[in-house]
Amino acid sequence: MLTPRSGSITPSHHRSRPRESLEYQCGACRGRTSELFGGPMYLLGSGTDCGILGVSPWNDFCPRLNPTPPIKAFVFSEPPTLGDSSNSSNRVMKYLKQGRFVLTASRALLGVVAQSVSPALEFVTLPHFRVLVILTSAGPRRMGSLAERMGANSSTFSRSTRPDGGGWMGRTRPEPR
Amino acid sequence: MVAGGWVERGQSPDSRREVIISATESGRALVDEVTARRRHAISEILSKMTLEDQQSVVSALEIFAAAASEPAVGDLLILGL
Numbered sequence: 567m568l569t570p571r572s573g574s575i576t577p578s579h580h581r582s583r584p585r586e587s588l589e590y591q592c593g594a595c596r597g598r599t600s601e602l603f604g605g606p607m608y609l610l611g612s613g614t615d616c617g618i619l620g621v622s623p624w625n626d627f628c629p630r631l632n633p634t635p636p637i638k639a640f641v642f643s644e645p646p647t648l649g650d651s652s653n654s655s656n657r658v659m660k661y662l663k664q665g666r667f668v669l670t671a672s673r674a675l676l677g678v679v680a681q682s683v684s685p686a687l688e689f690v691t692l693p694h695f696r697v698l699v700i701l702t703s704a705g706p707r708r709m710g711s712l713a714e715r716m717g718a719n720s721s722t723f724s725r726s727t728r729p730d731g732g733g734w735m736g737r738t739r740p741e742p743r
Numbered sequence: 744m745v746a747g748g749w750v751e752r753g754q755s756p757d758s759r760r761e762v763i764i765s766a767t768e769s770g771r772a773l774v775d776e777v778t779a780r781r782r783h784a785i786s787e788i789l790s791k792m793t794l795e796d797q798q799s800v801v802s803a804l805e806i807f808a809a810a811a812s813e814p815a816v817g818d819l820l821i822l823g824l
Contacts, residue, residue: 668807676822678788682781683823686773692823694744695773698766699824701750702774706765708755 749773 686695693716700715701707707715744750749770755761766774789797 674788678781678784679822679824682777682784685780686777687823689773690744690747690749694749695777695823696819697744697764698749698770698774701764701766702771706753706763709762709764712764 744770 683692683695690698697712697716700712704715745752748767750764751767753763753765755763789800792800
């Protein structure tokens with residue numbers, strides 16, 4: 567069950583602005599919407615014309631602002647409950663859970679990435695490692711095209727491959743004069 | 744990177760003025776090690792699942808990758824991918 571955790575009225579001068587901000591907590595995972603979505607949920611009025619719950623970023627869900635919302639708009643005039651499979655709060659819950667699982671999975675994959683690359687970073691910097699990735703996957707390249715793929719200015723980039731300036735060991739402080 | 748022995752500069756066969764950069768043997772080895780570590784870590788994770796779950800993860804990730812499409816080079820650079 568989704569239960570409101572805190573509610574606050576925010577001043578509104580326009581009908582389409584969030585009038586009421588409510589934070590919900592998932593009864594199953596105990597996650598609050600601000601944790602799951604990085605922001606509170608907004609209740610836009612209570613009528614049917616614009617009675618739309620947005621989840622931060624709330625305009626994702628407002629059909630007025632986003633013609634293709636990730637899930638269909640739904641109306642919450644009271645704290646939504648689970649149980650009815652046809653009701654909109656079930657879709658919300660499903661969406662909340664999906665968001666949480668995908669976030670968790672993405673963190674796990676990033677952990678794998680970080681672990682795999684970290685021993686190499688004892689030898690080269692991240693941008694230099696990327697140069698090696700490009701060179702090993704695409705083969706030898708002209709300086710210009712390599713710089714282009716790195717999104718760097720060609721002359722700056724060229725310097726970074728030379729032994730003397732901004733070399734492979736990273737930046738060094740200039741000698742004090 | 745040249746001084747570190749990770750890349751080498753060479754002359755382009757087309758133009759004497761053009762510089763060609765290629766990865767050295769140790770540069771390639773560095774990338775290969777990272778890739779191998781990543782593959783190993785991912786298969787370790789997958790091996791904890793049932794065959795059925797492995798298949799659903801793979802198909803879900805295929806769908807995810809297709810929907811996300813190729814990330815921008817600049818974004819990948821942040822993580823060294």
